[in-house]
Amino acid sequence: MDLPTLISILQSGLALGVLYALMAFGLAIVWTTLGIFNFAHGAFIAAGAYLAWQFGNAAAFGLGYWAGAVLAVAAMFVIGAVVQLLLVRPFERHRDIVLLTVITTLAGATIITNLLNVIWGPRMKQIEPALDGEIVFGLVHMRSQEAVMIAVVAVTLFALGWFLLRTPLGRSMRAVAQNREAAQLMGLDVRLLYALTFGLAAAVAGLAGVFIGSIRFMSPTMGDDPLQKALVVVILGGVARFTSSVYAAFAVGIIEAFSTYFVGLYWTPAVLFGLMILVLIVKPEGLFGRRQRSV
Amino acid sequence: MSALLKVERLSGGYEPVQIFKDVDLEVEHGACAGLFGPNGHGKTTLLRTISGLIDPWSGNILFDGVQLNTPGERRTRRSRNLNYDILVRRRMDPKKVARAGLIHVAQGSPLFPELTVAETLSIAPAAARGGGRPSDPELPFTLFPQLKERRQSKARFLSGGERQMLAIACGMLAAPRLLILDEPTLGLSPKLRLELADAVHAIRGAGVPIILVDQDVGFLRDLVDKLHVFDHGSISRVLPRADIPDHETLMADLFGKAH
Numbered sequence: 001m002d003l004p005t006l007i008s009i010l011q012s013g014l015a016l017g018v019l020y021a022l023m024a025f026g027l028a029i030v031w032t033t034l035g036i037f038n039f040a041h042g043a044f045i046a047a048g049a050y051l052a053w054q055f056g057n058a059a060a061f062g063l064g065y066w067a068g069a070v071l072a073v074a075a076m077f078v079i080g081a082v083v084q085l086l087l088v089r090p091f092e093r094h095r096d097i098v099l100l101t102v103i104t105t106l107a108g109a110t111i112i113t114n115l116l117n118v119i120w121g122p123r124m125k126q127i128e129p130a131l132d133g134e135i136v137f138g139l140v141h142m143r144s145q146e147a148v149m150i151a152v153v154a155v156t157l158f159a160l161g162w163f164l165l166r167t168p169l170g171r172s173m174r175a176v177a178q179n180r181e182a183a184q185l186m187g188l189d190v191r192l193l194y195a196l197t198f199g200l201a202a203a204v205a206g207l208a209g210v211f212i213g214s215i216r217f218m219s220p221t222m223g224d225d226p227l228q229k230a231l232v233v234v235i236l237g238g239v240a241r242f243t244s245s246v247y248a249a250f251a252v253g254i255i256e257a258f259s260t261y262f263v264g265l266y267w268t269p270a271v272l273f274g275l276m277i278l279v280l281i282v283k284p285e286g287l288f289g290r291r292q293r294s295v
Numbered sequence: 296m297s298a299l300l301k302v303e304r305l306s307g308g309y310e311p312v313q314i315f316k317d318v319d320l321e322v323e324h325g326a327c328a329g330l331f332g333p334n335g336h337g338k339t340t341l342l343r344t345i346s347g348l349i350d351p352w353s354g355n356i357l358f359d360g361v362q363l364n365t366p367g368e369r370r371t372r373r374s375r376n377l378n379y380d381i382l383v384r385r386r387m388d389p390k391k392v393a394r395a396g397l398i399h400v401a402q403g404s405p406l407f408p409e410l411t412v413a414e415t416l417s418i419a420p421a422a423a424r425g426g427g428r429p430s431d432p433e434l435p436f437t438l439f440p441q442l443k444e445r446r447q448s449k450a451r452f453l454s455g456g457e458r459q460m461l462a463i464a465c466g467m468l469a470a471p472r473l474l475i476l477d478e479p480t481l482g483l484s485p486k487l488r489l490e491l492a493d494a495v496h497a498i499r500g501a502g503v504p505i506i507l508v509d510q511d512v513g514f515l516r517d518l519v520d521k522l523h524v525f526d527h528g529s530i531s532r533v534l535p536r537a538d539i540p541d542h543e544t545l546m547a548d549l550f551g552k553a554h
Contacts, residue, residue, distance in 0.1 A: 171410065171418050178407040181348060185401055186465060187393030187423035241409075 007139050009257045015146050015215070017253025018153035022208035023230035024237070024245040025160065026201030032239050033177040033197045036098055039105040040083060041205055041230065042223030043112035048076045048206025049213030049222060050116050053127050065130040069210045073203045080202020081195045083108055088198070089191070109223075116220040127214040149211045156207065157246060164242055173197055228269070229256075232276045238286015247288055297360055299324045299504055300345075300397070300473055305354030307344040313352065314340040315528040322473060322506060327499055329515040329539075330508045332525030333549065338508050339402055341525070342475055346399035347387035356387075358397050359472070363387065393423050396472030400462045402508075403481055408451035412442055412461055415450060416468060423469030435464030438494050456487035463494060467503075474498065475506045480514070512542040524549070 023045065030038045049072075054060045056068020063071070087104040091097045131144035164170040176183045176193045184190055205223075212222060229252065237248025252272065259268045279287060300322040308314035314337040322328045332338055344351050347363065356363045365386045393399075407415055416435055436443040439460040450458060459479055466474055479495060480488040492514055499505060499518055509515050515522055516539045524532040526549060534540075540548070 168418055168421050171414050172421075175407045175410060175415075175418055178409055179405060182401065182404050182406050184348060184389040185346060185393060185399045185404075186419055187390050187398075187469065188418070189390050 004139055005261070008141075009261050010254065011140065011142060011146075012260075013254035013257030014150065014250070015253070016256055017250035018150050019208055019211060019226065019249075020229055020233050020253055021157060021246045021249035022153055022204055022211075023226050024233040024249050025157070025242075026205045027227075027230050028234050028237075028239045028242075028245045029173075029177075029197055030201045031234065033173060034084075034088065034194055036088060036101040037105070038198075038201065039102060039227070040087070040108040040112060041201070042225075042227030043109040043116075044076060044080065044202045044205035045209040045212065045223035045226055046116055046218070046220055047079065047112055048072050048202075048209030049127065049218045050120050050125075050209075050220075051075050051206070052210040053120075053125055053213060053218065057128055065128060065214070068127070069207070072210055073206050076206030077199040077203040080205075081199035083202070084195050084198035089194070092191075092194075113220045113223075120220070122220065124217040124219055125213070126217050127210065129214045143215070145215055149215065152207075153211070156204070160204070161242055169196070229272070232272050234286075235276050236279050236287055238289020240286070240289040244286060244288035248286070251287075298322060298357075299326070299359055300506075301355075301357040302345060303355040303357070305341070305344065305351055305356065307349060307351045307354075308337075308340060309349065313528070315344075317354070318529055320523060320530060322504060323520075325502060325504055326520045327505045327507060327518050329519030329522040330506060330525055331510075331512065331515060331522055331545070334510075336526050337528045338525050339477055342399060342477055342506070342508070343401075344387070345392075346397065346475065347389035347392040350386040358392070358395050361395065363392055363395065363397075393469065396423075396470070397475070398423060398466045398469045398471035398473070399475040400466040400477065400479065402477040403455070404458070404462055406450045406458060406462060406465075409449055411447050411449050412453070413446045415461060415465060419465035419468040420470070423471075432468075434467055435461075438467065438497060439464060439490075456483050456491070459483070459491060460494070463491075463498075467498065471503060473504045473506065475508075477508045478510065479507075480509060480511065512539065512545050515539070516541075 023041070026044070027038060027041050030036065030041075052068040052072035054068075055063050055071040056065050061068075087108045088101050091100045091104070094100060129145035130148050133144050135142045135144055135147050164174055172183070172188050173193055173196070175186075176188060176190055176197075180190060183193075208226065209218075209223065212218070212226065216222075233248045233252050234245050236252060237245040239245065255275065256268055256272060259271045263271055283289075298321040300320070302318060302320040305318045305320075306313065306316045318341060320328070330338055340349070343349050345356055351364055355366065416432075441457065442460055442464060445453060445457055450461065453461065463476065463479060466476075476495065480491050483491065488511075495505070495507065495518065505518075507515065507518060516536070519539075520536055522534045522536070522539050523530045524534065524545070539545075
């Protein structure tokens with residue numbers, strides 16, 4: 001393996017890593033805060049991509065890439081909150097909430113995916129990238145769109161970290177995640193915080209969808225594969241902190257890039273899932289985790 | 296003048312087990328009510344019901360003349376499985392209770408393990424006052440100087456006593472109109488017990504009405520206006536301050552003369 005190959009593997013790992021970080025964020029925050037696993041997360045990714053296409057692309061409303069992305073993310077926030085209201089909240093106080101919401105969010109995923117299919121059809125689409133061309137920096141050749149994505153995701157992750165750590169609303173979300181009862185006794189609006197958390201997760205998933213839709217192709221089932229990867233990321237990283245799934249996302253991205261080069265595309269999911277099972281056996285709380293649920 | 300808190304014939308528990316039955320409890324404006332009774336007889340469950348964490352089965356809770364629970368029949372098991380505000384109203388909403396100024400400091404709460412002392416204190420007042428400003432942000436540190444040094448520590452690294460201090464401080468930052476303290480000195484060393492007892496005295500001195508649960512009759516006798524003796528899921532006696540016996544006598548009354 002020569003240097004340019006190594007660089008391009010790392011580069012592709014980085015691009016995957018930022019996408020996985022975005023996707024895992026939503027899964028992790030919903031898991032820690034609401035205590036449920038959201039199987040509709042992949043469908044959120046696809047919905048975000050289609051909305052951005054609809055708002056942004058010249059063939060549709062033609063508002064441009066950025067306006068499309070912003071509107072899609074905002075719409076996904078609302079959609080996420082509505083999905084929580086319809087599919088999760090009714091079972092909030094049920095003792096089998098985890099299992100029930102597995103079913104309801106799976107149902108939600110199916111409904112959203114089929115809605116996308118009905119509205120936009122099964123044909124592959126692509127969001128026109130914000131920037132064309134390539135950036136060349138020494139040995140690094142990168143598509144401009146990928147560079148844009150990495151920059152925007154970096155800013156987004158820092159903003160999310162700042163939000164969770166520094167703002168009263170973010171701190172309240174973490175508080176509810178860590179001790180629901182104590183939060184209720186303090187008078188925090190737990191239901192509102194649950195809906196906001198779900199909305200935030202959906203919005204970030206939507207952003208991931210926008211990027212996937214502009215560097216790859218989009219189809220109504222485009223979220224299925226990223227959902228699997230995000231699951232691997234969350235399990236590998238653990239959910240002790242907001243940052244643990246971010247680290248794990250980059251680790252998985254790089255591993256996937258290397259594995260695709262050396263093992264091949266078809267066996268890469270097997271490599272990742274094998275790794276995940278290994279981590280579950282050796283360190284079930286995740287590589288960066290503690291035996292505790294919190295953000 | 297009507298009482299600040301009036302609990303009428305309240306029954307409740309954890310489905311299907313009833314824990315307490317037909318409890319009547321009144322706390323006057325500016326008063327301090329003591330609640331004393333053996334462990335495992337339902338004191339904490341009663342308080343959790345009053346603060347809305349669990350739905351009452353029957354009875355009423357009035358705070359300053361306002362009814363906190365939705366009146367009506369207890370729901371059937373089937374409808375309680377659903378949680379739609381639109382379709383089925385919860386009988387109690389802990390947020391509403393806290394925002395009315397009835398603040399419950401839970402027994403031995405781990406609080407928020409990953410939040411620092413400063414972070415926890417920063418959300419306490421906003422939570423209960425619906426975004427209002429705290430009257431005195433230095434209050435926690437005047438009550439508990441020790442917390443000041445631990446500002447940047449996460450709650451999970453605090454000692455049991457420090458965590459209790461933080462919990463009480465959070466309660467006070469919410470500018471309570473009635474403060475429920477559920478065994479604030481539980482499991483603490485004698486030195487810390489004294490320190491917390493002093494703080495409770497200071498809070499009482501500031502005129503905050505309190506419902507105080509404790510196992511130490513001496514401590515209760517110094518503070519409360521009335522002592523409610525709770526046993527087997529109901530209040531068996533209400534003793535005015537002057538009639539509160541010492542610990543030995545009360546225990547002998549409750550359990551028979553064992554020693």
